[in-house]
Amino acid sequence: MPGLLAEAEELDAFWVELCESLGVQLNLRKRQRCSQSLEYAGFVFDTWRGMMLVQAGRLVKLLGSIRLLREAQTLSTRQLDEVKGRALHYSACVRHLRILVTELGRLVGTVDESDYDAPRLVTGELRELSCEMEAVVERYGEAGVPLWPPVASSAYAAFMRGDLGPEYYALSWDASTHGWAALLRGWNSAPPGSVLREELLVGTWPLGEDVSEQQYRECLAAPLALEAAARVLDLGGQVRSPAE
Known part of the structure; x- marks a missing residue:
């Protein structure tokens, strides 16, 4: 470890000298060495833990x-x-x-x-x-x-394996001119012995809504499906919007 520290200090000195010779000004007060935990713009990027945090x-x-x-x-x-x-x-x-x-x-x-x-x-x-x-x-x-969150497909795969635990649910929906349908999935407990539960949710469009456009139907189905899922799960006001 002492040898590595001495080598790091030597490389630091070389970098500072090189920048000075090229006319590049460095803010030495804010400069950070190569590390697995870096701070920038008020965040901590911890590559060792794989986390991004607020300072x-x-x-x-x-x-x-x-x-x-x-x-x-x-x-x-x-x-x-x-x-x-x-x-x-x-x-x-x-x-x-x-x-x-x-x-x-x-x-x-x-x-x-x-x-x-x-x-x-x-x-x-x-x-x-x-x-x-x-x-x-x-x-x-x-x-x-x-720091490296799973993409939607890998997150859903982890959910279907039961890796995420019973506090997570998956909700998918579709829409037609006649109404909407959604499938709510969730695990009843933590593994082992957990069972995947499924609930089919269906509904019609609110009176007077123009659902001739497919894009609008898909967007309108989202809050309706979330509201129905909230009632099934008895979440009350915890479900606010599909924006996240």
Whole structure:
């Protein structure tokens, strides 16, 4: 190990000298050595564990921004956009935060440039949403996400093998001009001895909906299938949207 450290320091010195000779300026304060855990843009890329996480200090700032929505009486659209931007950035590795940021964007909306810094009343909807966002960040903020997440096909294969456990479900759906159908699958327990359960869900279109276009039918079937699955699983308000 001492020999490897000395070699690393020698290579570092060579790299710094080479950059100086080429006129390339280095920020030595932010420079990192070759490592299996690198920090960039507020994230930690841990290739040893295969995880992407939010830096601890940035997580504190994220929570502070979210709590501002609940504690402040008025905020400008600029300030609201700053909260949204920070939450959107770190939603890359905080599970279930992205869909809440989408809702935040809807509530913030757009204003004329002349009103961008004008104070706005923080509504009850914003306060309620901030509580949801805070709960998500507190629960999942330190957990991170896989650095190399499985693609959809391999994730579904792992689900069908029972590797993901009973807390995961798979929902697939299709649509026609007559209505929609969905197949809900889930395991009754952790292996061994687990059994795959299946539930067929069917429904018709809401009265007055124009379902002549296939793309629209497929999109409309998604929330309808999710709502039906939520009732079967008794999830209540935990199922929000198919966006994630």
